[in-house]
Amino acid sequence: MSMxxxxxxxxxxxxxxxxxxxxxxxxxxxxxxxxxxxxxxGKVFLDQLESHFRKAGVPTxxxxxPTNTKVAPTELLQKIAAEAQLAxxxxxx
Amino acid sequence: xPDSFSPQDGFVIVxxxxxxxxxxxxxxMQSLDREAALTVYTQDDPTFPSGLRHVVDDHxxxxxxxxxxxxxxxxxxxxxxxxxxxxxxxxxxEWVKLxxxxxxxxxxxxxxxGCGSRSVEPGVQEILIARYGDPGLKARTVDVGEWDDPxxxxxxxxxxxxxxxxxxxxxxxxxxxxxxxxxxxEIVGLIPPNLAPCxxxxxxxxxxxxxCKPEYMPVxxxxxxxALDPLFVLHGLLCTTHFSGPVVMINGPVTKAIGxxxxxxxxxxxxxxxxxxxxxxxxxxRNVGGxxxxxxxxxxxxxxxxxxxxxxxxxxDPDWEPLAQRRGIAAGKSAVTLFQGEGVRGFIDQKSRTPxxxxxxLAMGLWGVSHPKLVDAGNAILVLSPEHxxxxxxGGWNRRRLEDELHQALKRPGRDLVHGAHGVAEGIPAKxxxxxxxxxxxxxxxxxxxxxxxxAGLFSAIIGxxxxxxxxxxxxxxxxxxx
Numbered sequence: 001m002s003m004x005x006x007x008x009x010x011x012x013x014x015x016x017x018x019x020x021x022x023x024x025x026x027x028x029x030x031x032x033x034x035x036x037x038x039x040x041x042g043k044v045f046l047d048q049l050e051s052h053f054r055k056a057g058v059p060t061x062x063x064x065x066p067t068n069t070k071v072a073p074t075e076l077l078q079k080i081a082a083e084a085q086l087a088x089x090x091x092x093x
Numbered sequence: 094x095p096d097s098f099s100p101q102d103g104f105v106i107v108x109x110x111x112x113x114x115x116x117x118x119x120x121x122m123q124s125l126d127r128e129a130a131l132t133v134y135t136q137d138d139p140t141f142p143s144g145l146r147h148v149v150d151d152h153x154x155x156x157x158x159x160x161x162x163x164x165x166x167x168x169x170x171x172x173x174x175x176x177x178x179x180x181x182x183x184x185x186x187e188w189v190k191l192x193x194x195x196x197x198x199x200x201x202x203x204x205x206x207g208c209g210s211r212s213v214e215p216g217v218q219e220i221l222i223a224r225y226g227d228p229g230l231k232a233r234t235v236d237v238g239e240w241d242d243p244x245x246x247x248x249x250x251x252x253x254x255x256x257x258x259x260x261x262x263x264x265x266x267x268x269x270x271x272x273x274x275x276x277x278x279e280i281v282g283l284i285p286p287n288l289a290p291c292x293x294x295x296x297x298x299x300x301x302x303x304x305c306k307p308e309y310m311p312v313x314x315x316x317x318x319x320a321l322d323p324l325f326v327l328h329g330l331l332c333t334t335h336f337s338g339p340v341v342m343i344n345g346p347v348t349k350a351i352g353x354x355x356x357x358x359x360x361x362x363x364x365x366x367x368x369x370x371x372x373x374x375x376x377x378x379r380n381v382g383g384x385x386x387x388x389x390x391x392x393x394x395x396x397x398x399x400x401x402x403x404x405x406x407x408x409x410d411p412d413w414e415p416l417a418q419r420r421g422i423a424a425g426k427s428a429v430t431l432f433q434g435e436g437v438r439g440f441i442d443q444k445s446r447t448p449x450x451x452x453x454x455l456a457m458g459l460w461g462v463s464h465p466k467l468v469d470a471g472n473a474i475l476v477l478s479p480e481h482x483x484x485x486x487x488g489g490w491n492r493r494r495l496e497d498e499l500h501q502a503l504k505r506p507g508r509d510l511v512h513g514a515h516g517v518a519e520g521i522p523a524k525x526x527x528x529x530x531x532x533x534x535x536x537x538x539x540x541x542x543x544x545x546x547x548x549a550g551l552f553s554a555i556i557g558x559x560x561x562x563x564x565x566x567x568x569x570x571x572x573x574x575x576x
Binding site: 002003004005006007008009010011012013038066067068069070071 | 230232233234235236237238239241243246247252260261262263266284287289290291295298299302323326328329330333376380381382383561564567568
């Protein structure tokens with residue numbers, strides 16, 4: 001009986017885990033991006049959020065992915081990063 | 094090349110007892126042994142040949158491998174520790190030219206071909222490369238302890254879909270790579286969700302683990318490439334809460350070449366090619382892409398087809414246009430079609446006798462996909478069994494006619510589908526109440542019709558799709574030629 005040597009079937013990568021950003025102490029002066037990922041109930045959910053933010057005096061901007069089935073296009077993420085400081089990604093069926 | 098196992102000056106013969114030519118030239122070997130330094134490497138019987146001073150047991154074939162022997166007997170001459178000539182089989186003129194009159198073999202025929210070396214028998218070469226050579230593989234090696242079970246080691250490392258996998262040893266991987274002409278280092282694509290580069294070698298490793306045979310490799314590679322078409326949206330399909338996963342349908346000559354099943358129990362268990370090709374894709378997504386159930390795979394329930402879901406279309410009737418040809422592949426070519434699909438639901442109709450009856454009946458079954466009151470919530474596959482297909486064929490309906498009639502039969506009044514209709518909240522918005530509503534997208538994408546199944550049974554199968562298919566420009570079934 002001898003040792004068996006196998007070959008690794010994985011990508012042999014080590015996933016890196018990034019720490020979450022610390023939430024800001026205040027929303028003063030911040031713009032919140034509201035991104036609809038494209039599921040059926042996303043608009044309903046974001047409408048409600050938008051209403052709450054408006055009452056709190058926090059400006060918002062609306063964004064939408066072309067489809068829920070794919071990751072957001074880079075251009076969209078860059079646009080959100082340029083125009084807002086915080087983002088809410090809506091998932092709602 | 095100097096070789097510590099070979100003589101400085103003299104001869105080496107590689108032989109085996111089961112070779113009639115080797116047996117025949119025993120007197121030549123004995124004569125040569127009396128005249129010069131001779132080493133005989135014997136592949137199958139250390140007592141053969143007899144009467145020599147230096148016979149070396151090479152049943153492990155290490156020397157035969159390093160000498161690059163393909164035929165026995167092979168005679169090699171060395172001078173100054175280097176090979177200066179070789180011949181194989183028995184050819185008196187060649188042997189005398191290389192070894193002089195002692196190798197004349199008086200009384201033997203002038204010529205007799207040799208036999209294949211054991212080192213080049215099917216499957217042996219890869220083992221010898223793995224043991225004694227450089228397999229040229231790039232994947233990291235993982236040593237399993239002498240007393241450990243390699244299958245359990247694969248489980249422990251998270252490489253399995255829950256069923257035992259074939260341990261990916263070098264010789265198995267090399268055999269698998271022998272099934273394709275593509276280079277092991279070639280990148281097939283980036284596998285989601287981690288978008289990890291996947292080489293042909295990694296495909297081969299996972300194909301080994303899935304239980305594939307080397308001749309399945311072109312199909313497996315075609316399946317992987319189809320799955321990586323952006324229109325297939327593999328990332329989204331992987332992370333969906335929905336039931337669906339990849340459904341693999343194969344068309345063309347390759348289905349017969351590798352023995353796929355399109356007949357009895359075509360959607361079930363028991364056929365190696367069907368079972369392992371679909372499984373290989375899932376293992377690649379799991380192992381290379383990092384798509385793990387409970388992690389990025391968020392399926393609420395999933396379906397058993399996520400272990401494997403692959404079958405071939407029955408193309409035995411020349412009057413039927415196979416799915417791949419309907420989707421643009423030339424006749425006579427092999428192709429894979431990938432669909433984002435859930436499990437199989439059975440459809441029974443043992444009373445319809447005309448195409449008109451059966452198409453309406455099938456439409457009723459298809460309305461159940463996702464929910465009887467939901468529309469455009471995913472397309473479908475309709476697997477027509479031979480008996481159901483026979484009703485259409487005998488009625489003079491071909492694929493195109495069936496698609497057109499089915500599309501019409503799948504329209505329903507919106508008033509039956511709106512929220513609250515028939516006391517059911519699920520449904521479509523009230524504004525559609527006065528319209529006729531299509532269940533699926535237009536043909537041929539709305540319902541992919543394929544033929545498969547055993548000869549008895551007025552049954553067909555419906556495989557529901559995925560809600561992601563409702564945005565056709567972003568997501569749809571994908572068909573690719575297998576090269």
